[in-house]
Amino acid sequence: MTLTIRDIAREAGVSTATVSRALRNLPNVDPATAERVRRVAERMDYVVSPAASRLASGRAGAIGVITPFVARWYFSRVISAIEGVLADSDLDLLLVRVGDPAEPHRIPPVRRLRKRVDGFLVLALDDQSHEVRDLFELGLPVSLIGSEHAGVASVNIDDVAGAEMMTQHLINQGHRRIGIIGGRPLPSPFAPDRDRYVGFERALSKAGIAMDPAREAFGWFTVDGGEQAMNQLLARPEPPTAVFAISDEMAFGALRSLRAHGLRVGEDIALAGFDGHEMSELLDLSTIVQPIDEIGCTAAQGLLDQIDGAQLAGQENQVLPVKLVVRASTMVRRTP
Amino acid sequence: MTLTIRDIAREAGVSTATVSRALRNLPNVDPATAERVRRVAERMDYVVSPAASRLASGRAGAIGVITPFVARWYFSRVISAIEGVLADSDLDLLLVRVGDPAEPHRIPPVRRLRKRVDGFLVLALDDQSHEVRDLFELGLPVSLIGSEHAGVASVNIDDVAGAEMMTQHLINQGHRRIGIIGGRPLPSPFAPDRDRYVGFERALSKAGIAMDPAREAFGWFTVDGGEQAMNQLLARPEPPTAVFAISDEMAFGALRSLRAHGLRVGEDIALAGFDGHEMSELLDLSTIVQPIDEIGCTAAQGLLDQIDGAQLAGQENQVLPVKLVVRASTMVRRTP
């Protein structure tokens, strides 16, 4: 009832093998024959059955995108970029969310994707987590985003440099009592958490400023968390004159806290974020902009290359540059 | 080399047919046998080949989510909700973005999804568009979100009521010169665009306020567009004392414009949005909150039911309620 490759073969006066070859643009077909076959297929509105094709070829015809969030700003943008790359290939994009503590009963991602994908794109997951380790054992191509692992392709930004740049900027503005709103207390399993902290400390120590635990708070990468963290910092005996939130969303929360305290951002206190969230411009927040689209595209393309049999020649981790964007939130100058 | 159903059958001492039945929890299997088979499969870490299963059964084992955007706030949240529902089923989620004028050369979604999905979830696409009409012709189950079509399941919010509520609120605050920032000039192909406008007009006319074309501007549902629209409204001879932006993101842009003009929101002018964007709270923007998660879940579940053979009994369009949330941005009172 549904059109099969045999129908096309009959109509075009060739064998099914030739149709198969022509439709996949394999080289060993007479160009004229190939063209004719393609026209017949087009005219009859034939599309190959992916199920049959996958069964016969042994390829899954899809890649799995494993991510802890799909609705958050950063993740949705990366996913969108990946989708853009895949749209030009004939691979499906299978979306799987993992690691939500609120839903512990989900089928584990690896189990869910076994035999259905030709490779994985892993977003911001710790390479030491069980989920990712299980995944490595499958032996399929993998591209990591926001983490790193020996022998595995990955795309990252230079979190250390970004954080150092921003902190240096705050120092340049005359600040000495600089607070930080981190994600989770170290050691965090999340690489950006660690690296941005390192960059922060590096800038401080280069400037001869001692790190003071009383100027640290954690916001769990959420807006609400950022607000509470800033509340804590402001409650300390000697509150900071500048605060570096290691994510824009936490900075947004911090902004809210500052407003509640009647403090004018960029005048009474400086505030900086990290990520380049679209809202940061609206809120006049200084931030470190990361090239999200490029991250997604690069990782996706890298995975496709691996699936096509490319070996990753050395340099498995690609580090993309970030950019310091200074806005009004840090434009206050202190004369210490 | 890879484990097949035959290996399990041999190990469990039954036929492949029984294994197949046991693993799919079909009723006509001895419970003890079924349990034994499942244990063997578990122990040997066997997972069925979706390709073979799909080929044999004729089911695609996936649903297609067709959306104009994946990175935008509203869409990413809906997609996330859908993913949540699908995670408990054994259906894959195939993500396809359409209608980006910047990428006209993409494979059309219907062609891309033919034979690979058992149904479609269509986000905020005009039911009269070519893409959606082509899709209807496939005869597969469809659930629409943010649009409506006779005989097709859909989930919507009451845009008219929401817009009317918000406009009424502005009127109650004493405003008479009320501006609106719409998406696209009517007739827009986008239903919320039309309906929110209708609600706006309805509230005005009930209050005996004449609609003035000089109080309309369009923001194309973007932040930048909203900013420019507000710029236009402020440049008019008699600028509005209150403005209703029919999306929060446009309201954010409007906020920016107001700040640039030195106007204090909630004091010099009232501003309202629509959507319940997470940032609206941060910006103290009054808005109409829509239950996004519920929208996504309802639509996804509805599609799954259809795929399972359920007939949609009448009531094909489900309308979910919205909620007026008043914040500081509209708390100014005018005495006309």
Place this chain on the structure above:
DNA sequence: TTGTACGCGTTATCAC
């Protein structure tokens, strides 16, 4: 360059 024929791993049908 092209065709034949087998196999991919599972489901569904039909007997038993």
Place this chain on the structure above:
DNA sequence: GTGATAACGCGTACAA
């Protein structure tokens, strides 16, 4: 309740 076995639609050696 269970077991043979014929599809399912395509890719791919291999032969021609």
